[in-house]
Every structure is written in C-alpha cells, then in structure tokens.
Amino acid sequence: MSDGQILPSGRVLRYAFHERLIHWVAALSYLYLLLTGLAFWSPWLFWLAVVVGGGTVARELHPWFGLVFVTAVVLMFRMWGAQMHETAVDKQWWDAIPHYIRNEDEQVPTAGRFNGGQKLLFWGFFWGGILLLLSGLVLWFPNWIPWNLRYLRDVAVIVHASAALITIGLFIIHVYMGTAMERGAFGSVIRGDVSANWAKRYHGIWYKQIAGDPNVRK
Amino acid sequence: MSQAGTEIIRVSGHAGSVPGAGLNREFQVCKLIDTTTCIGCKACEVACLEWNGYPFTQTTFDNSYQTMPDTAWNYWNLIRFDEYEHPDHGLMLLMRKDQCMHCEEPGCLEACPADGAIVQYANGIIDFQQEHCIGCGYCMTGCPFNIPKFSPTARKVFKCTLCNDRVSVGLEPACIKACPTGCLHFGTKPEMKELAETRAAQLRDVSGFSNAGVYDPSGVGGTHVIYVLHDATRTEAYGGLPANPRIPWTVQVWKKPLKWLGNFAIIGGLLGVFIHYLRFGPKIIEGDDEKPAPTPSASQQPGEGGKK
Numbered sequence: 001m002s003d004g005q006i007l008p009s010g011r012v013l014r015y016a017f018h019e020r021l022i023h024w025v026a027a028l029s030y031l032y033l034l035l036t037g038l039a040f041w042s043p044w045l046f047w048l049a050v051v052v053g054g055g056t057v058a059r060e061l062h063p064w065f066g067l068v069f070v071t072a073v074v075l076m077f078r079m080w081g082a083q084m085h086e087t088a089v090d091k092q093w094w095d096a097i098p099h100y101i102r103n104e105d106e107q108v109p110t111a112g113r114f115n116g117g118q119k120l121l122f123w124g125f126f127w128g129g130i131l132l133l134l135s136g137l138v139l140w141f142p143n144w145i146p147w148n149l150r151y152l153r154d155v156a157v158i159v160h161a162s163a164a165l166i167t168i169g170l171f172i173i174h175v176y177m178g179t180a181m182e183r184g185a186f187g188s189v190i191r192g193d194v195s196a197n198w199a200k201r202y203h204g205i206w207y208k209q210i211a212g213d214p215n216v217r218k
Numbered sequence: 219m220s221q222a223g224t225e226i227i228r229v230s231g232h233a234g235s236v237p238g239a240g241l242n243r244e245f246q247v248c249k250l251i252d253t254t255t256c257i258g259c260k261a262c263e264v265a266c267l268e269w270n271g272y273p274f275t276q277t278t279f280d281n282s283y284q285t286m287p288d289t290a291w292n293y294w295n296l297i298r299f300d301e302y303e304h305p306d307h308g309l310m311l312l313m314r315k316d317q318c319m320h321c322e323e324p325g326c327l328e329a330c331p332a333d334g335a336i337v338q339y340a341n342g343i344i345d346f347q348q349e350h351c352i353g354c355g356y357c358m359t360g361c362p363f364n365i366p367k368f369s370p371t372a373r374k375v376f377k378c379t380l381c382n383d384r385v386s387v388g389l390e391p392a393c394i395k396a397c398p399t400g401c402l403h404f405g406t407k408p409e410m411k412e413l414a415e416t417r418a419a420q421l422r423d424v425s426g427f428s429n430a431g432v433y434d435p436s437g438v439g440g441t442h443v444i445y446v447l448h449d450a451t452r453t454e455a456y457g458g459l460p461a462n463p464r465i466p467w468t469v470q471v472w473k474k475p476l477k478w479l480g481n482f483a484i485i486g487g488l489l490g491v492f493i494h495y496l497r498f499g500p501k502i503i504e505g506d507d508e509k510p511a512p513t514p515s516a517s518q519q520p521g522e523g524g525k526k
Contacts, residue, residue: 040331040354042477043233055332055352056373103498142355143368147288150466153359157329158468158476165480169487176491182501197503 003083003113004210012199012207014188019079023189026072026125029065030171036062037164063140066132073129080122083113089205090116110204117177124170131163228338230330241340247385248342248410249394251315252417252446253456254430255401258283258297258313265396266295266317269381289316291367294378295393298457304449307427314445314456315393315402318365318378320344322439325465326377328473329360342407342442343382348374362438362463380442410444417446437464 005013015023036058039049049058092109093100093116099107100117114122138145138156145153178185184198199207227238263285267274272292277285284299300312324344327336335350336357346357346366353373357366366375381391389395390404403410414432421430431450434440445459453459 042481043231043331043333046231046233046331046333049352055350059352059354060373101494101498103501105501139354142358143370147364150359150364154466154468157356157359158472161472161476161480165476165483168480168484172484172487172491176495180491180495180500184503195503201503 004206006196006211007193010196011193012196012210013192014194014199015192017192020189020192022072022075022079026069026076029069029072030167032065033062033069034168034171036065041161041164063136066136070129070133073126076122077126080114081126084119084122086116086119087112090119093117105201110200111202111206112209113203113206115202121170121174125167128163128167128170131159132167135160135163225340226337227340228324228327229334230327230336231333233333238340246342246407247380247442248405248407249320249380249391249443250403250405250410250414250446251443252401252403252414253312253314254417254421254425254427254446254448255399256297256313256315257399257401258299258311259398260285260297261396261398262315262393262402263293263295263297265392266378267293269384269392270294270379283313289365289367291369291372291376294318294376300455300457302452302455304452304455307448310448310455312448312456314459316457317393317443318344318380319363319438319463320378320380320442322441323465325360325362325438325469326357326366327360328465329356329469330354331356339382341385343380343385344442345379345382346375346377348372348376351375360465360469362460362465407440407442414444414446418450421446421448433459435460435463437462 004015007013032052035048035052038045039047039052039055039058040062046055049055052058053061089109089111093111096108097117099105135156138152139160142153178189182202184194188194196207225238225241226236227241229236266272275286275290275293278287280287282299283297285296286293289296295315295317298312298314298316300314302310302312304310320343322342324336324338326346327338327344330336331354332350332352335347335352336344337347338344351374353368353375355366355368355375357375358364358368366377368375381389381393384391394402394404403413405413411432411434414434418430418432421427427448429449429451431447433445433447433450433453445456447453447456449455453461
C-alpha cells in the first residue's frame with residue numbers, strides 16, 4: 001500500500017507518484033467540467049464556454065471529460081477507499097472543527113492518514129461523481145430517451161445540477177485549504193512530501209504508523 | 219431562422235436586455251386547426267417539406283393512415299391518426315395535425331442554455347436559431363409536446379418555425395396555404411380564438427358533440443397553435459395531446475429556485491473562504507514552512523527531490 005514513508009531527509013512522503021498523477025487527472029478534468037458546466041448553468045457565465053472553444057465544442061467535450069473524471073474517481077476509490085472509513089478519531093476531529101477553523105490546531109486531535117474533512121471530501125466526490133455520471137449519460141444522449149421514459153430526462157437535469165453544486169462547494173473548500181490555508185498541503189500533492197512536523201501535527205497517527213511505532217498499528 | 223431581430227422579445231440563455239423588449243405593435247399570430255374538418259390528406263405535410271426544402275423520406279406503414287410514428291428533425295408536421303372508440307359517438311377517426319404549439323411560456327426556451335439559440339418574437343412565434351444551438355437537447359426536456367428533434371448529422375435541434383420566414387413578409391404558413399378543406403386558419407390570436415369558439419359552439423349545439431371545445435392550454439400560457447376538438451375532455455385520444463401541458467417541474471425548479479440557491483451558495487462559498495483567510499490566515503507550522511531539513515542528502519531522494 002502506498003501509505004507513505006519517511007524519507008532519509010527526515011521529510012515524509014505523503015503521496016506517491018501515481019497518487020499525485022491520478023489526483024491531477026481528476027483535478028484538471030474537473031476544472032474543464034466546472035468551466036463548461038458553469039457556462040451551461042447560467043447565461044451570465046456562458047462566456048466561459050466561448051473561452052474554452054465555443055458552446056458547441058464545450059457540449060461535445062464535456063461528457064468525454066466527464067468520463068475521464070469519473071475514471072480518476074474510481075481509481076481514487078481503489079487507492080484510498082479502504083482508508084476513508086470514519087474512525088473514532090474522525091468524530092473527535094469533527095467535534096473540534098471550530099478550533100480547526102480558528103487555526104487553534106493544538107486543540108484539534110491529530111488524525112490518521114486522512115482526517116474527517118478529507119474523508120467527507122472523498123465521499124462527496126465519490127457519490128457526487130456517481131450521480132453526475134448516471135444523470136450525465138442521460139443528458140449526453142437526450143434523443144435516445146423515448147418519450148414514455150422522458151421522466152429520466154426530467155430527473156437528470158435536476159440531479160446533475162444538484163450533484164454538481166455539492167461538488168463545487170467541496171471543491172471551493174478543498175482548493176482553498178490545499179493552496180492558501182494549509183501551508184505544506186499543496187507541496188504534498190505536487191512534489192509528494194511534507195515536513196515531519198507537518199505530518200505529526202495534522203496526521204500524527206499516520207506518522208507513527210509509517211514510522212513503525214508498533215503501539216499504534218491496529 | 220429569420221433576421222427579424224428587433225422583434226425578438228425573449229432570448230434563450232441570455233444575460234442582459236433583448237432588442238424587442240416592450241415591443242407592442244406586433245399582432246399575436248395564431249394557427250387554428252379544426253380537427254373536426256381535417257380529412258387527413260397530408261397536403262400540409264407535403265407543403266411543409268416543400269417550403270422548408272426537406273426531402274421526402276420513407277414512410278412507415280403501421281396499419282394506420284399516419285405517415286410515420288413521430289415527427290422528425292426534418293419532418294416538422296405530422297397528422298396523427300387514431301381510431302378511437304368514443305362512449306357516445308362510437309368509432310371515431312381522429313386526425314390531429316401535430317407540430318410545434320408555439321407556447322406563450324415556452325419550455326424549450328426556458329431550458330436552453332445557449333445564448334440566442336431559441337427566440338420568441340413579438341408575434342408569438344418561437345424560433346430555433348441553429349447557428350447558436352449547441353446541440354445539448356435541453357429543449358427536448360423542457361418541451362411538454364415532444365416537438366424539438368435532434369439531427370444526428372447536424373448535431374443541432376430543429377422544429378416547426380410557424381413559417382416565420384413567410385409570416386414576416388405577410389404570407390400565411392405553408393401548411394395553411396395547402397389545406398384543401400379549410401380546417402386550417404391563420405390570423406391574429408383574438409380572431410382565431412373567436413373563430414374556434416364559434417366552431418366549438420356549433421359542434422355542441424348543432425352536431426351533437428356536447429364536449430366540443432377549444433384547446434389553448436393555460437399551463438404554458440396559452441399557445442399560438444390552437445385546436446378545435448370534438449371532445450375537449452379527451453385530448454389524449456388525439457395522438458397523445460396532453461390535457462394540461464406544463465414545463466416539467468424539475469426544469470422549473472432547476473431554472474429558478476435551484477439556480478438562485480446555487481448561485482448564492484457558490485458566491486457565499488467564495489466570499490466565505492476569502493473572509494476566512496483575512497480573519498484567520500494560513501495554518502503554519504512554526505519554523506517549518508515547507509523548508510526541507512538542510513542536509514546534503516535532501517536533494518538526492520529519488521522522485522522526491524527538488525524542494526524549493
């Protein structure tokens with residue numbers, strides 16, 4: 001398993017190459033889906049479709065990027081799904097969320113490889129991705145839906161928009177935390193490593209696991 | 219597909235004003251279809267193809283006088299034929315000329331995300347502008363009458379224009395021109411409505427069709443194509459004409475409350491994280507801000523080097 005390892009420098013490898021690659025396949029395809037999807041969402045944002053090649057091109061490519069994104073999500077599920085089950089520490093972490101928001105991190109319990117918020121993000125994108133895929137397939141081929149099954153189209157438009165909004169909310173928080181809020185997090189998903197102090201502070205249970213502390217392994 | 223830009227009063231997927239806003243001089247046009255005097259000759263189908271330049275396609279024989287099962291992207295006008303066993307009138311041969319109804323509150327336009335792909339003219343005609351169509355097919359979802367049809371080759375959606383190109387130069391639609399029985403009429407909405415009500419009253423009072431009536435469904439704000447029916451309480455018998463057509467509620471929720479809720483949430487989220495940064499700033503591990511330990515080996519780790 002790609003749980004991470006302590007590097008000879010003392011820094012900690014948090015995400016292996018294949019994890020970072022899949023993350024960025026998902027991230028970049030999601031970005032395209034977001035821009036074109038927002039163009040279809042509101043007339044005030046239709047210019048976004050023009051920027052990425054025009055409305056017709058956007059409509060042609062959006063579903064294909066959707067398949068790329070869902071594929072990346074499925075690969076993430078295979079990589080990380082087993083590590084994303086909620087634990088007792090995650091419940092404590094959520095209880096301490098006001099401290100986390102106020103950057104009072106010493107009052108926040110240290111987490112395993114993924115904290116409660118990351119697990120929420122993961123499952124939000126996983127289930128959101130499934131809903132987007134199913135509704136998106138209907139929206140991809142509306143002319144294949146016979147008239148007596150038209151409720152599928154009716155349901156698809158609202159499910160697709162709702163699921164997309166949920167992922168957008170998660171996406172805003174994720175990008176903010178990964179780039180601006182939590183120093184060191186962006187490096188972990190670009191170059192792969194974090195400092196030992198970072199790992200101990202935020203993911204101390206995980207750090208002890210990969211450091212080989214036998215008392216921590218379950 | 220006309221150039222009558224200044225008479226456009228509503229535009230799909232459009233931010234900002236429309237050129238014909240507040241325009242009041244145009245007559246509201248209307249097509250009246252009297253199903254009780256239609257003989258199903260299909261002259262209107264032929265005239266529609268002729269005028270719009272579409273080729274004749276293979277017809278489908280299904281033990282019916284109907285040309286094909288459904289309208290198509292290049293076959294906008296279809297007489298739906300039904301043998302209907304009416305409890306009072308016995309076997310009836312129902313013929314309904316099916317085409318775009320040109321709704322006053324058009325579901326296609328409501329659902330369309332492409333700027334200018336669907337327009338509503340001041341005279342009531344709903345027209346698709348294929349050069350702006352992106353081929354998403356949302357109009358097919360918005361329409362309660364199953365009218366917009368997708369062309370797999372053009373990857374655009376097409377439908378009846380109510381011969382906007384003819385009407386805009388003072389001609390009547392091609393189907394009206396071709397009808398030999400006079401069951402099709404074209405004029406202003408008030409005129410046609412009056413004519414239809416007169417005919418319906420005649421059917422009730424003279425011909426014994428006690429449920430005869432006019433079909434001008436209010437669920438879509440009224441239509442610019444109206445029917446006289448022998449029995450207005452059995453609209454479904456006429457080739458599935460919906461009794462109370464409405465834009466699907468999911469489309470209405472999607473385009474109104476969900477849109478505003480979503481916009482509010484997205485803008486709120488962006489403002490929220492910005493204000494959070496101003497108020498609380500980043501999380502920083504003291505003296506450890508991403509800088510690697512200054513050991514010589516730090517830059518030599520396979521695959522993980524190059525830190526700063």
